[in-house]
Amino acid sequence: MSESNVVDRSEATMEKIVSLAKRRGFVFQSSEIYGGQAGAWDYGPMGVELKNRIQRFWWKEMTQLHDDIVGLDAAILMHPRTWEASGHVENFTDPLVDCKKCKQRFRADQIDPAKLARKECPECGGELTDTRKFNLMFKTNIGPVDDGSGLIYLRPETAQGIYVNYKNIIQSNRMKIPFGIAQVGKAFRNEIVTKNFIFRTCEFEQMEMQYFVKPGEDVKWFDYWREQRWAYYAKLGVRMDKLRWHQHGPDELAHYAKDAYDIEYEFPMGFKELEGVHNRTNYDLTRHQQFSGKDLQYIDQENGNERYIPFIIETSAGLTRQLLMVLCDAYEDQKVADKGNEDDWRTVLHFHPTLAPITVAVLPLMKKDGLAEIAQEIRQGLKQEFAADYDQGGAIGRRYRRQDEVGTPFCVTVDYQTKEDNTVTLRFRDSMEQIRVKREELEAQIKEAIKGYKRA
Numbered sequence: 001m002s003e004s005n006v007v008d009r010s011e012a013t014m015e016k017i018v019s020l021a022k023r024r025g026f027v028f029q030s031s032e033i034y035g036g037q038a039g040a041w042d043y044g045p046m047g048v049e050l051k052n053r054i055q056r057f058w059w060k061e062m063t064q065l066h067d068d069i070v071g072l073d074a075a076i077l078m079h080p081r082t083w084e085a086s087g088h089v090e091n092f093t094d095p096l097v098d099c100k101k102c103k104q105r106f107r108a109d110q111i112d113p114a115k116l117a118r119k120e121c122p123e124c125g126g127e128l129t130d131t132r133k134f135n136l137m138f139k140t141n142i143g144p145v146d147d148g149s150g151l152i153y154l155r156p157e158t159a160q161g162i163y164v165n166y167k168n169i170i171q172s173n174r175m176k177i178p179f180g181i182a183q184v185g186k187a188f189r190n191e192i193v194t195k196n197f198i199f200r201t202c203e204f205e206q207m208e209m210q211y212f213v214k215p216g217e218d219v220k221w222f223d224y225w226r227e228q229r230w231a232y233y234a235k236l237g238v239r240m241d242k243l244r245w246h247q248h249g250p251d252e253l254a255h256y257a258k259d260a261y262d263i264e265y266e267f268p269m270g271f272k273e274l275e276g277v278h279n280r281t282n283y284d285l286t287r288h289q290q291f292s293g294k295d296l297q298y299i300d301q302e303n304g305n306e307r308y309i310p311f312i313i314e315t316s317a318g319l320t321r322q323l324l325m326v327l328c329d330a331y332e333d334q335k336v337a338d339k340g341n342e343d344d345w346r347t348v349l350h351f352h353p354t355l356a357p358i359t360v361a362v363l364p365l366m367k368k369d370g371l372a373e374i375a376q377e378i379r380q381g382l383k384q385e386f387a388a389d390y391d392q393g394g395a396i397g398r399r400y401r402r403q404d405e406v407g408t409p410f411c412v413t414v415d416y417q418t419k420e421d422n423t424v425t426l427r428f429r430d431s432m433e434q435i436r437v438k439r440e441e442l443e444a445q446i447k448e449a450i451k452g453y454k455r456a
């Protein structure tokens, strides 16, 4: 038996996902024509649609479906004191070592402790430097003079933009505790190790929500948000048996956190953090009050003007990391025939229809005999409701495969029967089942199928 027969072809490896992502326009290496820029990636036509849909899904979940959460879009550039108050200037560091021989740089906490103790390079056996602290924040300069007086950071998390706006939002929107503020935006970290595609990058996007609660009620809300965030992933349509909780042990817990759990996903390289749910206590607002000199206490008018600094429950997810998770989760090389050739297999992305970059593709069986015109007309109609694609190039089977590969959940085929009875074929991506549908019922049928979608 040849090796290719033994290997499980259906396994979703990172190599296959990276290759598909490039081939079909999900993710490209940044500045590829110059040899690429480490730690940065570009999202192509399919990728940007997928990213926008994940973001919209999260935003709807956190704001529209939670009456007590409002949105914010704070600037990336913040007053540098912010990062002193937050503890990032002092503590946002990785332990680093360099190899004097091969010049590679490593995170000391990711090297075999015995090798680290011997100062032995894990790659070439050369001598390692002493461990030193390396701050992950990117520094730049604001203003025309570059003498250090205009030092400014690219934000390493979106959370601080929420904390510094908490009073503004209470005042402008008459928010009452408990309430939350949600934000999606770019964050930057000078990561030393940026392998595994878009898993850990220097430029990425976060989807964070900070929930402000009365001290003493924090444990109740912490449990509530753990439940809510777990339920979110079920709605997102990913395989729940691939997810698990990881509670931070005493050595992992951030100095400000009372309790912290990560939701981890089983990526091709193993279980890795997807999102964190943290009880941050009143650390953040206390520190900002101290550093800014502004009173950040909440005045509880319904309880005799009681004053306190709220505790914060944070849910912090990476948007770009979630996109990688959705891609890995959706990917399947599926055997669909047994003829002994390449056509036996199809690559399919089982995206939830709400997330799929293209919802429906309209395909004329032939370009001639007026079929293309009818298909275009149908596409124009569907476009008002769905992301609708049109493809007339090549054999119909190939076109289905092309759509499967980018995760299009529905294909509509216009054939000669359409001209006779005004019906079309509606094909379902996952089952490959095809049904005959009246043209005027197409939109309703697709909507129904989206609503009732369950991944097999």
Ligand code: GAP
Pocket: 156, 157, 158, 159, 189, 191, 198, 199, 200, 201, 202, 203, 204, 205, 206, 208, 273, 274, 275, 276, 314, 316, 317, 318, 319, 320, 321, 322
């Ligand atoms: N405000 C809390 C905070 O930023 P974090 O655990 O450092 O916590 C939260 O980051 C989430 O942001 C992570 O669970 C991950 O999904 C994402 N994330 C963090 N660093 C990242 C990186 N370098 N590249 C991509 N995503 C990252």
